[in-house]
Amino acid sequence: MTSMEKRLQKELQALTKDPPAGVIVNTESVSQNMSEWIVDLYGAPGSLYDGEKFQLSFKFSPRYPFDSPQVMFIGPNIPVHPHVYSNGHICLSILTDDWSPALSVTSVCLSIVSMLSSCQEKKRPPDNAIYVKTCSKNPKKTRWFYHDDTV
Amino acid sequence: MGNCLKAQSADDISLLRGSETQDGNDQALGPPPPYQERVAPRAPIYYPSPNVSRPANLLTEDEQVKIAKRLGLIVHLPCGVYDGCSKKGKECAICMCDFVMGESLRFLPCMHTYHKDCIDDWLMRSFTCPSCMEPVDAALLTSYETS
Ligand SMILES: [Zn+2]
Numbered sequence: 448m449t450s451m452e453k454r455l456q457k458e459l460q461a462l463t464k465d466p467p468a469g470v471i472v473n474t475e476s477v478s479q480n481m482s483e484w485i486v487d488l489y490g491a492p493g494s495l496y497d498g499e500k501f502q503l504s505f506k507f508s509p510r511y512p513f514d515s516p517q518v519m520f521i522g523p524n525i526p527v528h529p530h531v532y533s534n535g536h537i538c539l540s541i542l543t544d545d546w547s548p549a550l551s552v553t554s555v556c557l558s559i560v561s562m563l564s565s566c567q568e569k570k571r572p573p574d575n576a577i578y579v580k581t582c583s584k585n586p587k588k589t590r591w592f593y594h595d596d597t598v
Numbered sequence: 599m600g601n602c603l604k605a606q607s608a609d610d611i612s613l614l615r616g617s618e619t620q621d622g623n624d625q626a627l628g629p630p631p632p633y634q635e636r637v638a639p640r641a642p643i644y645y646p647s648p649n650v651s652r653p654a655n656l657l658t659e660d661e662q663v664k665i666a667k668r669l670g671l672i673v674h675l676p677c678g679v680y681d682g683c684s685k686k687g688k689e690c691a692i693c694m695c696d697f698v699m700g701e702s703l704r705f706l707p708c709m710h711t712y713h714k715d716c717i718d719d720w721l722m723r724s725f726t727c728p729s730c731m732e733p734v735d736a737a738l739l740t741s742y743e744t745s
């Protein structure tokens with residue numbers, strides 16, 4: 448097993464054994480070599496996304512955890528949020544510039560849940576239309592300028 | 599679709615491989631991507647920043663200086679062997695494995711401890727502690743001044 452597979456194996460065990468609220472990893476989606484996962488996210492009670500279900504796709508390079516995972520929303524329900532584009536791309540600094548190998552699938556999911564929970568108004572990013580038309584399929588290829596974190 | 603601008607970072611196309619091979623639409627758009635990255639690189643790969651990888655012979659002058667500096671600084675960080683003393687932490691946050699007696703460790707100025715191999719790999723990309731994000735070189739310089 449490679450070190451990437453070993454570490455993801457541990458993460459998967461921890462996440463299935465002791466999942467944080469609103470985060471459920473779809474164990475059947477996990478590919479043989481661990482490089483692709485799908486995680487179900489549930490909008491936190493009391494937040495604007497209460498009762499909604501979302502799907503996050505994770506893709507890991509062989510250099511994980513030194514390389515950040517490629518993370519985006521997929522499926523029929525993409526949250527309407529000022530940092531989430533309608534193609535599922537997420538503007539979140541820990542997914543690129545602020546990534547650290549001490550972060551994990553769990554910590555990424557928790558950041559996204561808290562990003563959703565703190566939302567005051569459901570709307571798309573102001574540059575959604577142009578971004579979705581011109582961006583790469585891989586959100587990690589985007590040179591994000593990070594919107595302020597207070598939204 | 600298909601008009602994706604190449605304006606974004608041209609680094610590390612290897613990550614795209616997963617999505618492209620899986621997604622049939624892409625193949626129809628043009629010639630298959632040249633799988634250059636499969637050819638064993640002759641020059642070692644360096645990471646001037648976490649998201650930028652380059653073979654040694656293609657580094658810019660600035661990047662060469664940056665990497666030489668890092669190599670120089672890394673050797674000043676204390677290392678040791680795990681002696682079972684739990685005060686230094688029990689687990690490496692990078693590989694998420696418990697330390698085993700006799701393994702080589704490296705101690706950062708912020709008091710976080712990692713396997714030597716794990717942290718050295720990261721420090722060559724970014725000179726920050728993965729756990730607390732403390733810049734390692736700043737702390738290193740202060741410790742020089744105070745000692
Ligand atoms: Zn380690």
Ligand SMILES: [Zn+2]
Pocket residue numbers: 706708709710727728729730731732
């Ligand atoms: Zn630290």
